[in-house]
Amino acid sequence: MNLQNRFLLLVCLFLTNFTFTLTAQDEPDVDWEDFEADIDNVFSQLDMSDVTSGLLLDRNLTFLNIHDYTGTGPLKDGNLCTPDKFGYLYATLYGMNLSPATQLPDPQTAYSETMDALEDGDAVPLGLLLYDYHKLKENVIDDNILQWQNDRLVPGSNTSVSAFEEKRVFAVTGLAETFDDLSVTFTLDNSFLFTNYTDISTIEFNDGSGWETVTFGQDFTADFPGYGGQTVEIRLSLTDGTTLTSHFSVVLHGTLEQTFGDNPDAEHFIFPTGAHSGGNVQIFYNCPDEAEIRKPLIILDAFDPTDEEDFNSRFRAKLTNVILPDEQVTLLEKIENEGYDIVYLDYLYGADDMRRNAQLVKDLLAYVNERKILSGSEEPNIMFGPSMGGTIAKIALLEMDRDGEAHDVEKLIALDAQFSGANLNLATQAMVYHVVKMRVRLIPLRWFVGGLRKLDRIMNRPATRQLLLYHHWESDLVSPEHEEFLQFYQDLDASVPKADRNFEYAVISNGSLNGNTTAARQTCSPGDKLFEINMSLNEYLENLDDIDDLTDAQKAAKEAKINFNPCDPSLGGAASTGGLSGFLAGVSEFVLFAAGGNRVKIKFEAWALTRRAK
Numbered sequence: 001m002n003l004q005n006r007f008l009l010l011v012c013l014f015l016t017n018f019t020f021t022l023t024a025q026d027e028p029d030v031d032w033e034d035f036e037a038d039i040d041n042v043f044s045q046l047d048m049s050d051v052t053s054g055l056l057l058d059r060n061l062t063f064l065n066i067h068d069y070t071g072t073g074p075l076k077d078g079n080l081c082t083p084d085k086f087g088y089l090y091a092t093l094y095g096m097n098l099s100p101a102t103q104l105p106d107p108q109t110a111y112s113e114t115m116d117a118l119e120d121g122d123a124v125p126l127g128l129l130l131y132d133y134h135k136l137k138e139n140v141i142d143d144n145i146l147q148w149q150n151d152r153l154v155p156g157s158n159t160s161v162s163a164f165e166e167k168r169v170f171a172v173t174g175l176a177e178t179f180d181d182l183s184v185t186f187t188l189d190n191s192f193l194f195t196n197y198t199d200i201s202t203i204e205f206n207d208g209s210g211w212e213t214v215t216f217g218q219d220f221t222a223d224f225p226g227y228g229g230q231t232v233e234i235r236l237s238l239t240d241g242t243t244l245t246s247h248f249s250v251v252l253h254g255t256l257e258q259t260f261g262d263n264p265d266a267e268h269f270i271f272p273t274g275a276h277s278g279g280n281v282q283i284f285y286n287c288p289d290e291a292e293i294r295k296p297l298i299i300l301d302a303f304d305p306t307d308e309e310d311f312n313s314r315f316r317a318k319l320t321n322v323i324l325p326d327e328q329v330t331l332l333e334k335i336e337n338e339g340y341d342i343v344y345l346d347y348l349y350g351a352d353d354m355r356r357n358a359q360l361v362k363d364l365l366a367y368v369n370e371r372k373i374l375s376g377s378e379e380p381n382i383m384f385g386p387s388m389g390g391t392i393a394k395i396a397l398l399e400m401d402r403d404g405e406a407h408d409v410e411k412l413i414a415l416d417a418q419f420s421g422a423n424l425n426l427a428t429q430a431m432v433y434h435v436v437k438m439r440v441r442l443i444p445l446r447w448f449v450g451g452l453r454k455l456d457r458i459m460n461r462p463a464t465r466q467l468l469l470y471h472h473w474e475s476d477l478v479s480p481e482h483e484e485f486l487q488f489y490q491d492l493d494a495s496v497p498k499a500d501r502n503f504e505y506a507v508i509s510n511g512s513l514n515g516n517t518t519a520a521r522q523t524c525s526p527g528d529k530l531f532e533i534n535m536s537l538n539e540y541l542e543n544l545d546d547i548d549d550l551t552d553a554q555k556a557a558k559e560a561k562i563n564f565n566p567c568d569p570s571l572g573g574a575a576s577t578g579g580l581s582g583f584l585a586g587v588s589e590f591v592l593f594a595a596g597g598n599r600v601k602i603k604f605e606a607w608a609l610t611r612r613a614k
Contacts, residue, residue, distance in 0.1 A: 032439045045154045046146070050162045053196060054102030055133035057167070060095030060440065063088040071130075071170030071244030075233065081173040081248040086127050087449035089171050090194070094448070095440040096133055104194055108447045123187035123219045124176045130195040130236070130244070134164045172234040173248035180312065182227070182252060187219045199239040206233040227252045227317070260284040260336060264311070264344075266291065268367060276360040277349035281367065282311050284342040292375035296368050297340040297382050298409075300361065300389030303467075304350025305458040311344040340382070343368055351461030354392050355488065361396035365407045372408075380410035383503075388463060390417025390507075395492065397503050402496050411504040419489065421469040421482050429472040432459060 039059060048056070057066065066089060068079040090107060097103035140146045140163045144156040174186055188203065193216070204211045207222035208230070214220045224230045233247045264282035272278035285291055301309060319332035327334065335342065345364050347357050368381060385393035393412050400407045436456040438445040446452040458464055465471070465481040474480070 032442055035439075036441065042152055045152050046163070047155075048098055050164045051098060051134045053132045053134050053166065054098050055093060055096035055131060055196075056098055056164075057092075057096055057133055057135040059098070060092060061438075063092050063445070066092055066169050067167070069129075069169050069171045069246070071168060071236070071246060075245060075247045079171075079246070080231065081171045081246060083127075083173055083175050083177055084449050084451040086129065086171060086173045086175075087451075089129055089169065091440045091445055091448035093129065093131055093133065093169070093194075094443065097441075102196070103441070107443060123185045124174045125187050125189045125192050126234075127173050127175050127192040128188075128194065128234075128236075129169060129171045130197050130200070131169050132166055132196060133169065134166055136163055137165050168244075170236065170244045170246055172236075172246040174232070174250060177249065178251045178313075180252070182224045183221055184224070184250060184252075185219050185221050186232075188214050188216050190216055197238070201237040201239045203237075204235045206235070211235060222250075224250070224252060260332065260342065261288065262312070270360060270363050270367070272348065273359075273363075276356045276363070277347065277352050279348050279357075279360050279364070280346045281364060282342075282344040282346065284311070284344075286336060286339055286341050292377075293341050293343065293368060293371040294375050294377040295339050295341055295379040296343050296372070297335060297384065298343045298345070298364070298368065300345050300383070300385045300393055301347055301350060302387035302389050303463060304347065305461050305464065306454055307348065307350045309350070310346055311342070315344070351458070351463040353462040354388065354466055354485065355395060357392045357463075358395035358399065361392060362400060362405070362407075365396070365400075365409070369406070369408055381408050383409050383412045384415070385412060385417060386415040387417060388467065390414025391419055391489075394419070394505070395489065398492050398496050398501070401501050401503075402492070407502070409503045411506065413506050413508065415508045417507065418467055421486060422467040423469050426470060426472045426477065429459070429468075429470075432456075433472065 043056070043059065064085055065078070069081070069089060073079070087107075090104065094104045094107065137143075137145065140156075141148060143161070144158045145161050145163045146153045147156045148154075174184075175192065186205075202213055203215075204213050205220065205222065206212070208225055209223065212220065222232055228251070230250050230252060231247050232250065233245060236244045236246075238244070261284060265285045265288045266283040268281040268283065270279045270281065283293065285293070286295065299311070299315065301314065304314075316332070319335070320330045322331040323329070324331065324334055329337065343364075345361065347360060349357075365381065372379065383393050383397075385391070390412070391414075394414065394417070397407055397409055397412060399405075432455050436444075436446050436452050440448070446456055462481075465479060466485040467482065468479050469482055470477045471479040471482075
């Protein structure tokens with residue numbers, strides 16, 4: 001077994017001996033100081049003088065494949081940087097140091113807080129990582145450079161060869177990723193230059209129109225050719241002539257054609273009450289000069305656990321990127337041409353108890369109907385509820401019909417609404433729960449990665465717990481919050497006969513997003529068996545060859561056995577002639593270690609039912 005496998009095994013054995021208390025509120029019972037001490041003990045008998053960088057990769061957990069970010073290989077999807085990937089690289093480097101002198105700055109004070117503050121500015125700061133570090137050579141055990149004794153590395157008989165080799169990591173990203181305009185202003189700020197290099201000569205960027213030189217402390221503007229996903233390339237030159245390259249992604253949510261105003265024509269604040277947490281109403285008038293609501297299209301916010309979304313960030317790009325083929329206009333233009341006023345509800349607490357946000361919808365309807373009376377309009381309300389918004393809208397309307405309250409909603413359109421709950425697989429839940437509790441040199445990993453901080457907040461919001469069918473932290477996996485909410489919804493739905501409902505109701509599913517229900521990935525029906533594995537672990541692992549020794553044909557044959565469409569009988573999946581619905585494909589890579597150190601890398605494609613609508 002090579003050194004990497006032995007070290008991984010040591011870490012896994014240590015982690016599996018943790019005692020976890022599986023409740024949503026408690027920290028795992030993990031002594032991270034003991035963990036750090038045990039890792040340091042592995043290297044305590046070695047002469048580290050060859051580790052001139054003071055950073056040793058093998059000393060820390062690797063949160064991202066750092067070997068993809070060398071700066072000298074081809075730019076590809078595997079080394080496309082994002083703010084979260086930058087954070088994972090930072091966390092990996094942060095835990096490598098062999099002495100305080102080589103440790104990166106504390107991320108909470110020198111990175112996270114500063115980044116959060118600068119995100120609100122006009123210019124987006126670039127984060128730049130450039131470090132030399134060291135790692136143990138791949139075959140130090142096999143070549144007897146080092147030996148493994150009593151859970152420690154000790155010098156072997158081959159003392160003439162260094163156990164370490166030098167590597168480089170180079171990665172650059174904008175510390176914000178989504179924008180509304182085709183022109184984005186960045187800044188190169190020393191606060192986000194993390195490096196142990198002193199010989200940087202020049203830095204250039206390329207937004208697709210050629211290379212331009214940038215300097216520290218000065219803003220520069222990238223002008224992109226179109227909306228959607230775009231990239232910026234960064235080229236860094238050293239004084240010795242070495243050139244390093246990196247690239248990062250941006251997502252542009254702009255509009256194809258400007259309809260309605262960029263900003264709301266009016267806003268109305270609904271103050272919190274004992275029944276709900278309040279909300280902000282954004283109004284886009286069809287006739288801004290008249291400032292009257294005559295023909296309302298009421299759009300409810302979807303699940304928004306971060307409370308950061310508004311109409312522009314949620315819907316404007318979607319409505320303008322859908323072109324109606326018969327009329328050659330965008331969907332937003334169609335809404336405008338039909339004379340609708342857009343009324344958008346942004347919950348102040350986007351993941352509050354869904355029954356409370358349903359009470360907020362009632363107050364919104366009272367406000368809209370009052371405005372219609374003032375304008376002399378008799379147009380009915382059309383309500384659009386995507387995702388959780390559809391569930392909340394239906395609760396509000398059913399309660400109002402049951403209680404004899406007027407809502408004047410003619411039609412509710414629910415898009416991918418989770419009336420019977422949502423399924424987030426248990427492995428993902430457990431991963432999120434434990435990863436956000438991990439520490440790097442006693443610093444929580446979530447301080448390096450903004451996405452983890454959001455996930456940590458999301459998992460325990462009331463609406464999250466009501467929507468998820470299963471919770472990994474419950475002893476029987478059944479979510480009591482979901483069961484209680486589902487019973488409430490079913491009782492409410494049954495209490496209002498369809499003949500007594502004063503609104504039409506339509507349900508839409510995204511499906512494949514292209515309307516093609518006959519495509520290979522649209523042939524499963526909810527509840528179909530996706531795949532079945534029926535073999536022992538020994539049967540699966542027997543006679544595995546090292547992946548490095550396989551021919552391309554052998555590798556392809558091994559992948560073909562497990563990389564299949566689960567809805568295609570000819571490829572080993574379940575037979576199905578049904579339509580929809582609600583499936584998302586996911587691809588993961590796993591490395592299986594068999595006895596003797598052999599390993600096989602497997603690409604595994606599976607599908608999961610993400611939502612059920614009733």
